[in-house]
Every structure is written in structure tokens, then in C-alpha cells.
Amino acid sequence: MKAKRILVTGGAGFVGSHLCERLLADGHEVYCLDNYFTGRKDNVMHLLGNPRFELIRHDVTTPFFIEADEIYNLACPASPVHYQYNPIKTLKTSVMGAMNMLGLAKRLNAKILQASTSEVYGDPEVHPQAEGYWGHVNPIGERSCYDVGKRAAETLFKDYHVQNNVRIKIVRIFNTYGPKMNPEDGRVVSNFIVQALRGDDITVFGKGDQTRSFQFVDDLVEGMVKMMDSGEDFTGPVNIGNPHEFTILQLAQRIVELTGSDSKIIFRALPSDDPMRRKPDISLAKQKLDWTPHVALDDGLRKTIAYFKTVLEEEQPELFTLVKA
């Protein structure tokens, strides 16, 4: 395989750092761009000695120029806590970031992949969600800056493709978890594991009967690379997610079991517009990319728990008297 020059925006984040590792392992040159809003240099520190890796501090809301063959556009906070912190900035990141990166791809004739999301389906009324479903999205709710921003980015991708022949790829990512999530990230898997390891109460929002389908990060990275490498007539969007659906209460119980924690499960108010059910239909990914997820929830959770143990043990060694595992 020919080595390529690949730009990864949001490369110091959770998914981006795994993707950078994978692309380097495949022999490519990787330019990792990030403004460190939710990402951390720590996630890519171990790659800095590699002469094929370069780390660049930049904000995608302003134009950026570099020579590259491919662009993976991941820059955008993904946790509700962080994307709601500055909703206008979130929308700017999705929309202006997409425009700036599409402009770059157009100028370079580079192939560009957009990290879109299952949130484009909103609180879906169709189950499971296939790519043909247009979604059920509130344009003025707490999640809108993220959902609507990601929908607008998809539109920009499609229009740059139709109008300017830019070679595009769109993946709609469903809930993904794994090592290198930020312990303070606020998403459900990291929250529950950190709470369990610290011996804190586990905060289930609502009754915990809402569902999600959790994908381990290695499966996602494989799907993204397969999509980038797929035939040019296939632009997507394509769902990349694990169709095994769990309630949030089941997830909390499983994490308590796997950590051996004494934590109590408690219930808190459900945030507004929190989707009730989410599960991908992955027939298109199977057919077009020959891709299916391989990592079962328990296996992925064990790896993620082991990661958070190391992180927390360094920060607060005294905590580990509280857990039995």
C-alpha cells in the first residue's frame, strides 16, 4: 500500500488519537490538528517520537493549509456536557470547520471523510435507524447546536461533492467508548466507570430505560478506514455502530459487576431531548464495506475499566482501597 499524507482534525481527542495510531501503524504520514478543547496532548504523547507524526495546534473555525492526500474531519466536542458549554462555538466548529476542511480538500483534490453522528436522527421515531431515515430533530433544543451543526456539515459535504466534485465520505458514528476517553468527559460509559472506581454513586438519568448501542473504539476506527478506502462512488452516509442495544440501567448494573464496586445506582432528572432509543441498522456498512463490529460489550468494558484504573491510580491511589476488583 502506498503511504499517504493524512490530516486528522480533532486528532488529540478520544477517537482521533486511536485513528492517528492506526494510520501510523499502516505506514502513513499523519498530521494531527487540535485546539485541545476536549482533547489532550497526553493522548498522542507516545506518538511524538515518530518522524511520520506531526502535532499542530489549530482551531478549525479558521482556514488551515497543508499538503495532504486525505482528511479525516473529527474536530468537534462530542459529549453533551462539552458541546453545550458554548453552543455557538459548537455550531461554528461543525459548520465553519466543515467549510474550511472542504475548501482545503477542494484545493488539494484530497479525499475527505466527515465524522457525522447518530444524533442526526435526533430522538428517532423509526427503529433501528437506517441511513434513509431523515430523523426527528428539535432545531432549538439543548442538543441542537450539535445535531443541527452535524446535519449542516453533511449538507455541505454533499454540496461540495455535487457542485465541486470533492471526493467525500460521510460516516454516522453511534455511541463509541474505550480507553483514552477523558475521565471528566461526561459521557455515560466514562461517567459510570469513573464513578464505580471512585466508589461514588452511579448517576442514571431518568429511569434508565432509554437505550443506546455501544461500540468499542477499535471497531469504529476499522469502519472509518474501510470507508475512506472504499470505492469513490460510495460517498455515504453510512452508519458505523454496534447494533447490540442496552438500557442505560443495564449498562450501570454491568459496570458495577465488572468493577466489583460498592457504588449505589441513583436516579437523576433526564436531560431534555434525550433520545429514548438508539440502534443502528448496519446493513449498508456490511454490504458496501464488508464491515461488522467484533468487540462484545463486556470485552470492551473490561479494557476500558483497565484503562481508567491506571489513570485514576496515578491521580488518586487512595481510591483503590474502595474497590474490590
Ligand code: NAD
Ligand atoms: P472528543 O471530544 O474526544 O474529540 C474531539 C476533538 O476535537 C478534541 O480533541 C477537541 O479538542 C477537538 N476540537 C474541538 N473543537 C475544535 C476546534 N474548533 N478546532 C480544532 N479541534 C477541535 O470526541 P470524540 O468522541 O473523539 O469524537 C470525535 C468525532 O467523532 C467528533 O466529531 C464527534 O462528533 C464524532 N462522534 C463521536 C461519537 C462517540 O461516541 N465518540 C459518536 C458520534 C460522533
Ligand code: UDP
Ligand atoms: N447518562 C446517564 N448518566 C450519566 C451520563 C449519561 O444516565 O452520567 C445517559 C444520558 O441521559 C443518555 C445516555 O446515558 O440517555 C447516553 O449519554 P451520552 O452523553 O453518553 O451520549 P448521548 O446521549 O449523546 O447518546
